[in-house]
Amino acid sequence: MALVDLLTLAEEKPELKSKVYRELLELGLSTPDYCYLCGRCSGGCTSMRLLELKPHEIAALARDGFIEELVGSEIIWACAQCLQCRERCPQGVSPVDIILKLRSIAVSRGAELPEELSKMMMSILDTGLIQEPREVVGRSGRKYTREALRLPPAPRPKDMAAFSEALMSTLEVVLGGV
Amino acid sequence: MRYAYFLGCITPLRYPGIEAATKIVLKELGVEVIELNGASCCPAPGVFGSFDLWNWLILAARNLDLAEDLDAKIVVTCNGCYGSLQEAHHLLEDVVRREAVNEVLAKIGRRYEGRTEVKHVTEVLLEDVGAEELKKRVKKPLKGLKVAVHYGCHFLKPSKIRGHGSPEAPTYLDELVELTGAESIDYLDKLMCCGAGGGVRAGRLDVALDFTLEKVRNIKRAGGDVIVTPCAFCHFQFDTGQRELMSKGLLDKPVPVAFITQLIGLAMGFSPDEMGLNDNFIPPKYLEKIS
Numbered sequence: 001m002a003l004v005d006l007l008t009l010a011e012e013k014p015e016l017k018s019k020v021y022r023e024l025l026e027l028g029l030s031t032p033d034y035c036y037l038c039g040r041c042s043g044g045c046t047s048m049r050l051l052e053l054k055p056h057e058i059a060a061l062a063r064d065g066f067i068e069e070l071v072g073s074e075i076i077w078a079c080a081q082c083l084q085c086r087e088r089c090p091q092g093v094s095p096v097d098i099i100l101k102l103r104s105i106a107v108s109r110g111a112e113l114p115e116e117l118s119k120m121m122m123s124i125l126d127t128g129l130i131q132e133p134r135e136v137v138g139r140s141g142r143k144y145t146r147e148a149l150r151l152p153p154a155p156r157p158k159d160m161a162a163f164s165e166a167l168m169s170t171l172e173v174v175l176g177g178v
Numbered sequence: 179m180r181y182a183y184f185l186g187c188i189t190p191l192r193y194p195g196i197e198a199a200t201k202i203v204l205k206e207l208g209v210e211v212i213e214l215n216g217a218s219c220c221p222a223p224g225v226f227g228s229f230d231l232w233n234w235l236i237l238a239a240r241n242l243d244l245a246e247d248l249d250a251k252i253v254v255t256c257n258g259c260y261g262s263l264q265e266a267h268h269l270l271e272d273v274v275r276r277e278a279v280n281e282v283l284a285k286i287g288r289r290y291e292g293r294t295e296v297k298h299v300t301e302v303l304l305e306d307v308g309a310e311e312l313k314k315r316v317k318k319p320l321k322g323l324k325v326a327v328h329y330g331c332h333f334l335k336p337s338k339i340r341g342h343g344s345p346e347a348p349t350y351l352d353e354l355v356e357l358t359g360a361e362s363i364d365y366l367d368k369l370m371c372c373g374a375g376g377g378v379r380a381g382r383l384d385v386a387l388d389f390t391l392e393k394v395r396n397i398k399r400a401g402g403d404v405i406v407t408p409c410a411f412c413h414f415q416f417d418t419g420q421r422e423l424m425s426k427g428l429l430d431k432p433v434p435v436a437f438i439t440q441l442i443g444l445a446m447g448f449s450p451d452e453m454g455l456n457d458n459f460i461p462p463k464y465l466e467k468i469s
Binding site for chain 2: 080134167
């Protein structure tokens, strides 16, 4: 659903806003309350050009408590995380970090996510790496392998099972906490 | 100069030519490079950061600890890895946060004390080896080659942590490229993102490709022979992305891509095969110009 439609149905959820604020403060960032809508972030936003993501609007909507509505909107998945908004903000607000917090809440709600993203996360937890090795075939049909480049076999972490288990226990705390 | 090479995922699994070139070039320049066995994904800022920043930090801490055990600094060839590991290192300077992370790491018998450092390979080249020395090592100047530098977002930002000068008008990589004798050209929206970051490539490939197409068009208009990046992920997006654009009929002639160490290696006299330049989908046509 479009963000505008969601906003007309909005109900205030102060506890959700406090959670986002708390987590931003933990990262040493200013809360959206400091945003005075100067628009420097949106002026430099990579995704603004093609997708009309406006970081200053995200900050303002978060400040006004529309967390639920933002979490349900596709727009939070358009951020390319170029960090321009964090860099440019004169007030130390970081829309990109607000967006990441909103994505986390969406994930914890079991919202429908980009499929590839879920696959990649599962792959990291499973094997430690984001994907399996892919064979590189040059233009002549010749295969370029690590061996041909005199490189050792692709390295893999060995303690990933135990480590994932440790991570999952904290993930459950995080996911159960919203 | 002793560095543990943090490979990440894209470099070893998809573009091993980047790894080969980096190892050869650093060795030739007298930088000791050791393997960082057991490393996992950095983890990718767009992927893992979107799920949970806390777990992102713990995964990164384990990787930092592997280097700490080797008493080595980390060198990276991907802006994603650079961003994740350097930011994690920065966040873990806070003792309270580090102790909380260490409680989880203890479950796999690890503990990170905050004693490593994360450097991009270009920093090793410019700051450890130095521009003077690099210039001396150029045996085959790349005269006449027009290079379109693509910095990649996380190479420059947050500028307070990265320290490569202005993120709005950088010169760091242009200067490095010009040491090879090539010309680093200016082009429209040079600092625009490649489109792949933040999970956009994974989530909305069509959008990621729109970004890439716009950049490639601007580079072609400015007469660029080759796109040079310091980032394995941007390299992947430009090389694989242009192939995807061609198969959709959206792009006719692509611009080949080279990683920064591959370009430097060429100028030092190594062969295109040694530098893994044929490891890309887009054939390295620019070689005709410099041979």
